[in-house]
Amino acid sequence: MSDNPVKLVVIEDEKPIRRFLASALDGDNWVVHQAENGKQGLIEVATRKPDLVILDLGLPDMNGIEVIRQLREWTDLPILVLSARTQEAEKVQALDAGADDYLTKPFGVAECMARIRVLLRRRGNGSAAPAQTFAFGDIRVDLVARSVHKGEATVHLTPIEYRLLTTLIRNAGKVITHRELLLAVWGPSFSEHNQYLRVYMGHLRQKLEDNPAMPQHILTETGVGYRLLEG
Numbered sequence: 001m002s003d004n005p006v007k008l009v010v011i012e013d014e015k016p017i018r019r020f021l022a023s024a025l026d027g028d029n030w031v032v033h034q035a036e037n038g039k040q041g042l043i044e045v046a047t048r049k050p051d052l053v054i055l056d057l058g059l060p061d062m063n064g065i066e067v068i069r070q071l072r073e074w075t076d077l078p079i080l081v082l083s084a085r086t087q088e089a090e091k092v093q094a095l096d097a098g099a100d101d102y103l104t105k106p107f108g109v110a111e112c113m114a115r116i117r118v119l120l121r122r123r124g125n126g127s128a129a130p131a132q133t134f135a136f137g138d139i140r141v142d143l144v145a146r147s148v149h150k151g152e153a154t155v156h157l158t159p160i161e162y163r164l165l166t167t168l169i170r171n172a173g174k175v176i177t178h179r180e181l182l183l184a185v186w187g188p189s190f191s192e193h194n195q196y197l198r199v200y201m202g203h204l205r206q207k208l209e210d211n212p213a214m215p216q217h218i219l220t221e222t223g224v225g226y227r228l229l230e231g
Contacts, residue, residue, distance in 0.1 A: 005031045007050040008119065010224045011041030011067065012082065013060050015106075025116075030032065038062035040068060043079075044097070052119055056082040057090050065090070065097050072098035078119035080214060082107075088223035095177045095224065102224075113150060118173040118230070134169045136217050136230065137206055141169060148208075155207050164200055165208075168218065168228035177225040201226065 006029060010019045013036050022032045033048050035041035038059045053071065057064035070077060073153055081094045091102050103112060106143050113175040134141045140149045146162065148155040157165065168176065169186045178194050186196060205212040221229045 005029050006046055006052070007031045007033065008052050008054060009035060009041060009044045009048055010049045010054045011034045011035045011038065011044070011059065011064075012054070012056040013037060017082070019058070021112070024112065036060075037069045038064070041067060044089060045071060045075070050077065051123070052078045052080065052116060054080045054082065054103075054116075057087065057094060058084070058119075067095050068094060068097040068099050080115055080119060080122055091178050092179070094168070095175055096179060099172055121174060125194070133174070134229065136172075137210075139217070141165065145167070155194045157204075157207065160200055161204050161207070164204055167227065172230045175221050175225055175227050181225065184203050 008025060008030065010018055010021050010032055012021070012034075015036070018034045018036070018213050022034060026032045033044050033050065035044045041053075041055070041059075044050075045120055055064050055067060059067070064081065068081075071077075071079065078101075079099045081091070081099045082105060083091050083094070084105055094102065100122075101106055101115055103115055128152060132142065132144050134143065138151045141147070141156075142149075143166065148157055148162070148165070150206050163185045164181065169179060181197055182193060185200075186193070201218065202212070205215050209215045209217060217229050221227055
């Protein structure tokens with residue numbers, strides 16, 4: 001990490017959670033700014049120009065989804081959403097609106113820090129030239145040659161399976177919703193055909209995972225979408 005501090009804006013109406021995040025993240029090259037509602041949060045983001053926003057969906061003055069939409073009108077900075085366990089529909093809506101990831105309450109410091117590091121790493125790499133190869137586990141993907149290897153063996157993917165894999169790779173570490181994947185791989189006519197996605201994701205896991213029934217790399221985010229773990 002550079003000498004410049006990483007600035008975060010936490011938009012959360014529950015003071016104990018704001019204090020928890022501030023005490024966990026403040027110091028050691030991190031600076032945390034707090035906002036207790038959406039309007040104050042939008043002002044904080046505009047004036048502080050942070051590196052990342054942590055946003056609760058249940059704000060007292062406006063829906064967190066609307067905060068995301070307003071932010072996306074002028075910035076592409078990473079947004080990490082806080083959500084309750086029962087709000088799967090809101091998680092999907094938040095990700096479709098432009099959030100980058102979500103953290104389910106209750107959460108621990110280690111997981112929070114890991115999610116933040118992934119988002120900051122993705123943002124830091126955003127201006128770099130696209131990688132020609134990508135690896136996870138014993139899988140190596142040559143994006144120029146359009147080849148996939150598992151160990152020393154070549155993996156033969158169908159065109160749809162390959163598009164699905166490269167979409168996951170472009171968003172590695174990030175939750176991608178069912179709708180986003182369907183739009184990217186099949187197009188708008190199939191945006192509601194989740195069964196297509198389940199079938200082809202099953203095919204992909206059969207070819208890439210050591211144990212497709214317990215995948216270690218292509219993870220299901222229940223009710224929301226999928227995530228490809230980096231590394």
